[in-house]
Amino acid sequence: MFIADLHCHSSASDGLLAPAEVAARAAANGVDMLALTDHDDLGGLAKAREVAERSGVRFINGVEISIEWGGLQVHIVGLDFDMGSEALNAGLASIRSGRISRAQRMSAELEKIGIGGCFEGAMRHSENPSLISRSHFARYLVEIGVSKDVRSVFESYLVPGKPGYVTHHWATLSEAVGWILGAGGIAVVAHPGRYKFSRLEMRNLLDEFAGCGGQAIEVISGSHSQENVNQFSRLAREYRFLASCGSDFHGPEESYIDLGGTPALPSGLTPVWTAFSS
DSSP states (O other): OOOEEOOBOOTTTTOSSOHHHHHHHHHHTTOSEEEEOOBTOOTTHHHHHHHHHHTTOEEEEEEEEEEEETTEEEEEEEESOOTTOHHHHHHHHHHHTTHHHHHHHHHHHHHHTTOOOHHHHHHHTOSSGGGOOHHHHHHHHHHTTSSSSHHHHIIIIISTTSTTOOOOOOBOHHHHHHHHHHTTOEEEEOOGGGSOOOHHHHHHHHHHHHHHTOOEEEEEETTOOHHHHHHHHHHHHHHTOEEEEEOOBOSTTSSSSOTTOSOOOOTTOOBGGGGOOO
């Protein structure tokens, strides 16, 4: 069976393994095609590509872009783009520039409920300060015994309505899709089953995404249930989107599934890799 994993993370953003280690682990797990999709940064691509190609794995440039839509954070994955694109790199830099101020505000909110030292603690878990994220805060809170695991931290502290969550201005949907298309890539709605949208809101998102030139949707994700897979298979067919798949791997024992562990795409869908140029 052909195994593609087109959504995963390294320590270049909020993953636990270095880019080279991610690629090596994917190869060891039998992955045939890999895209490293770190948050808002392309810094891990070259090292991951080197190891992947040496191991016989086809490597695809990837990134996961943070956007704001409907008052919530949504993620758009870019695949198979030119990593030298000036517009894409400038856009990603603009997103990264706001992460430290957001982290400081998150820390201040957690301080209000008696959890101190979070900014400094989260920074110790981040190899790149400009990419500090909620995952780094979660790891610190697990480290100091506030919660048993990263997933519990998110549920209790770091999602909308919880004490450590703060709003932030990310890129717009049209900006993110425009950067990806301008770099010759394919724009993908990441893990749509994770967004707490009504059916109407999801359709509105997909309508706008398609109108901007978005071409694909993750049908298979590490966080998707079978109900999610069925739902987004139907929507992929309806919107004539290409279908993507990815583990959303962040590290051993911190992810829903391991690299390459996703099931095959349902029949009747057009895989996103059929449109790859490289």
